[in-house]
Amino acid sequence: MIIKSRTVPDELILLKSVRARTKVSEKTENQIISLEKGFIGEKMFDKRMIKLALDYLFINDLLLETNNTHYQIDSLLITQPKIHIFEVKNYEGDYLLDGDCLRLLSGREIKNPLNQLSRSVSLFRQFLQYHRMNFAVEGHLVFINPEFYLYNASPELPIIFPSQLERFIKQLNTQPSRLIGKHHGLANKLLASHIKDSPYSIVPEYSYDKMVKGILCVRCGNGFMVSSDHQHLTSVNCNFVENKESAILRSVKEFSLLFPDKKITTSAIYEWCKVINRQKTIRKVLQENYKHLHLGNSSYFE
Ligand SMILES: [Zn+2]
Structure with missing residues (x-):
């Protein structure tokens, strides 16, 4: 059972919003491409893992902090014999493992995800220790893209290549797995420990x-969307039609993601959305979906 499903990362939503509304540097552009690629890879992994047929709990995109260190787990699988931690990479092309270094065949060195994985596994073991929980933990680095090849990889490494994933899943499915209270206890502990506001790597500067x-x-x-009739908006780019309420709610979310310090008020959202003719429409949507708070003569939503 999937108990925390994967959603588009906030960082990607934020960067794409900044890109659509201002001019961004090539660096930001590349950051968006790499985040998008990573997300696509994780979705590919999720799709393959549907074939799991045992009693399990799946938690995706987990951000934890242990010993003052943040670490992100792409996917965590709880089965009876073991907890599996997956680091998923959507790399494409030919790579070479050169001792502890991972290189493109062209020679350029990139961050070795094996180090990232062993760091996460070690921190996760400390997390279990801290909470006095006893589970066997195993980490896996999954290369999900079939167009990926790695030279010099020894079979002892905790790597799952695209052509091995099917067999890996089959092998998991043959294990006896009956989850009991302590497994659900761990899952709840993990969900409660998940950090929602991720400390973003690098966000370009932007101003309202x-x-x-x-x-x-x-x-x-x-x-951008333009008003098409009383209740709907249409994309000028792809003609996608959406009802005004859901479009306004998305914009409010985006507004608070970009400007967490700004208060959500009817006039602020009216100005931000621009295409909604009447403030009344905005106020109604806010009133129905947010908590209305009063502060002296002014009011805002939360
Ligand atoms: Zn569109």
């Missing part, structure tokens, strides 16, 4: 004033 206002299309991400 310099941003193009309007409602971005949820489908293409680049186009």
Whole structure:
């Protein structure tokens, strides 16, 4: 059973929103491409893991802190004999493992995900120890892209290549697995320990004033929405149609992701959305979905 499913990372939503509303550097552009690629790889992994047929708990995108250190776990699988930690990489092309270094065949060195994995596994073991829980833990580095090849990889390494994943799942399925209270206890502990506001790596500078206002299309991400009738908006880019309420709610979320310090008020969201003709429409949506708080003469939503 999947108890925490994967969603588009906030960092990616934020960067794409900044890109659609301002001019961004090539570095940010590359950051978006790499985040998108990573997310696609994780979704590919999820799709393959559907074939799991045993009693299990799956937790995706877990961000934990142990000993003042943050670490992200792409996927964590709880089965009776073992806890499996997966680091998923969507690399493409030919790579070479050169001692502790991972290189592209062209020679450029990249961060070795094996180190990232062993760091996560070690911190996770400390997490278990701290909570006085006793489970066997095993980490796996999954290369999900069939167009990936790694030279010099020894069979002892905890790597699962695309052509091995099917057999790995089959092998898991043959294990006896009946989860009991302590497994569910661990899952609950993990969900409660998950950090929602991830400390982003590098976010480009942006300011409210310099941003193009309007409602971005949820489908293409680049186009803005225009009013098509009383209740709907249409993307100028891809003609996607959405009802106003859901578009406004998305914009409120985006607004608070970009500007966590700004208060959500009817006039702020009215200005941010730009294409909604009447403040009344915005107020109604906010009132129905958020808590209305009063502060002296002004009021805002939470
Ligand atoms: Zn669109």
